[in-house]
Amino acid sequence: MSSRNFIMILLVTAAASLFAAPAVAQRAPESPLEEDLDNYWSTERDLPVVSGRIYEREGRFGLTLFSGLLSSQPYWWYIPVGGRISYNITDQIGIDVSGNYNLEQPTELQDFLEASLGAGFDPKTDLDDRFIWRANASFVWSPLYGKWSFANNKLGHFDANLVAGLGVVSVERPNLQRDEATTEIVPEGHFGIGIAFLFTENWSARLDGRFYLYQEAETESNEGDLRLAMPVEFQVGVSYLF
């Protein structure tokens, strides 16, 4: 390293590459060999932002238990309790299936109606759908991966994801005439966002938001119309990757 000849060789080598390098920079790699050569001879090379990722998901299954709150509906609010099984195809892409049961509670509006209407009020037929359970399959994309600190101390890693999928929701639904209610299973779509805080190689905490889209119960006045409802659910969960 300290020899002058060595420096000369390096410089002359660099000078000799003057004619070659632009051509390299312009062409796209066509084979594994070309890709390898680009590593050494391109003006710019593609670098992964993170190498040696600590929290690797690729090829791993995950099990999540969650609960949360669905409070966007006018007559009931729910506490969903459920689970999710996921498979990570890569560190960024995965699929999952989830299901939850909804523990419902009447909202103040329902209480008010009940108090106002008295014995003539039947929540099953006078109100909208009541969610019982739902099951979904989702495609998950986790483009964000990072680490975070609090007061200049690194606390951990996180990744954020976008979710979209299809599923079904079981509802107690009043009929058109609003004189009786039946339990039905209705298809729905959903999308959402989530963030996972990665504590160890296996354990993580999750915060997720889900937006469901489904055709809500019809009435005589809107029979045949497309009436989409979009309940919003917030979930908190714990995941184990294995």
Added chain:
Amino acid sequence: MAGNYISICTSWFASCRETRVYRMNSVKKQSRLTSVLVFIAILMLATSAFALDKNQIIQMGKLGLNDKAIMGAIDSAGDELSLTEEDLGELRLQGISDAVIEHLKITGHVKGLDTAPADGAPADGDVEPAPAPSTEETEEEKAERLAAEKAREEEILKKAQELNQEKAQEDARQKRLEQMARRLPEAAELVEAGDNMEAALIYLEFLSLQPEEQGESWYEAKFGLAKASFQEGILSGASSPLLEVLLAGADRPHFVEGFRMLRKLTQEIGYRPPVLEELTKLYTGDLNAEFLAEFNYYMGKFFFDYNRSDLAIEYLQKVPNTAPDYPEALYVMGVAKLDPTVNDTAGALYNFRDAIIAGEAEPGGNEEILQLGYLALARTWYEVGLYDVALFYYLKVPSDSSRNAESVFEQAWSYFMKNDTKRALGILHTLHSPLYEKWYFPDLFILEAATYLNLCKFDQSQVALGEFTKRYLDKQPRLSEYLANTTEPKDYWTYMMTSSGKSDSELNGPPRIFVNAVLNDLEFYNIYRVVQNLQKERAALEANVGALGDFGNVVLERVNEQLETKIEEGGILVQQKFSDLDKELTDWDLKATQISFEIDSESKRQLETQLVNPNAAPKKAASGTTITVVAADWQSWDFDGEYWVDEVPNYRSSLRTECVEQ
């Protein structure tokens, strides 16, 4: 007779030499040549006097022999040719020219004519009659003589026919040449339209007719052929005619365009034969300044590549600061000035600096020159021993550059040389990241082990040596075995071409780490590019070989030969490189062993010191420091196993020395 033959023969040689000169200048002289050849052929056959009669003269006339040839035959026939006045009349009737008839008269072959004695020779009447033959010719002798004469006549006839045929062919060639010359503008239009092969066929046919060399049509055809081949991707095919076009002169119409094609050929297939030096002898003063800048840069780089630094500098200095090649010229000039034969380090530093300034001034910035310039400045300052300055420039090489690995590696050496162990170890940690795992740096671990040894961190030093063994030494036997069992250069080349994308276990030769070292070799890379281009060229030729005819086959054969030669050359290079790696690794192994011994002896000494004096304080580290500016928005945290691209260049070691004062 003998004197006459000699005289004619001398004249033939003169004609022959003259004719060669004519050939160079004008093909129109061909017919004249044919006549002379006919004449000579006849004389060559007539090695002794033979009987010639009027019928043979008539025959020669009908065969189209010119007067000179017929007169030569008459002269060679000797005294036995004797004609009468009637014979002359018949000759006239059969189309024999007056000149020949006159020649017959003058040379005394016509009976009954009064001919003046020539040059004091005695008149016929004064000459003694020839002595009568001593014996009468026998029947057998006569028959033999007649047969010989007949055979000779037939031979003359055959030769004359052949020569006549050649003359006819020559006339046809000339006619065809003129026809093809009229098609050259059409071919030029085809080239412009991209119908390269159709145009090439016209040019090839024209050139096969042997037009006058250096003539306008020849020049147009050569250039057109070069351009058509070039545009079609048949670069080897373009090189020969292009060279002829360029050497035909800088004042010719296609010099500038041809020169730009040459630049491309150099770039694509490394074509720069030594004969290109002849271009510097051409007068280029009339060409515009923009082209002259290109020309001077090319010639400067050409001489640089041939290690003629003085000449390189001479030409590169002529590149003006307005030229697109100006930054490159400055950079190459800087490197040339570091050549021991020039030894102008200060000048080189100025050139590198100016190259960077010029590179930055280019629209969008000339990233290539910026990186090369910074590296050159860093390396030169390292050589001078100003490591801080060197580090300043090393850090300018961006992390996404392929040159970054070399820059970081040399940074480690710079920190090591200035005894800044914290930064040296930080950089070594950087180099252990996956971002640099494809680079071959066996000395990295030796450097790391030595640094830990200096800090009396014996365990870490051993770990570094262990890593060296695992990553390099353990793989060496496969390399050595491959070298011992593989002799054919072609096998080495094939191995390199097929090893990418495979893991070590899938490879049946040297592991990836050694393959990577070869891939990082510029000479290998250049040969690889040439081979790639030749393969593309071969594919283009094979697609057109039917249409190109002989030219296509010749070029294809040449390309195949070049391809084979280059693959052979590449294989030898790979073999040599593998062999060097094998030897180099053995040397590093020796150094690793030395460090291992030192670890043992130094750890014992430290232990003894501690036993003698348990309260001995650790030695104060005699380490250097490096000034760094830490911005307020910097955040520091421990390395947790992940390599983030923005963090990689900024690792610091927090290790302190554990050496005990002796």
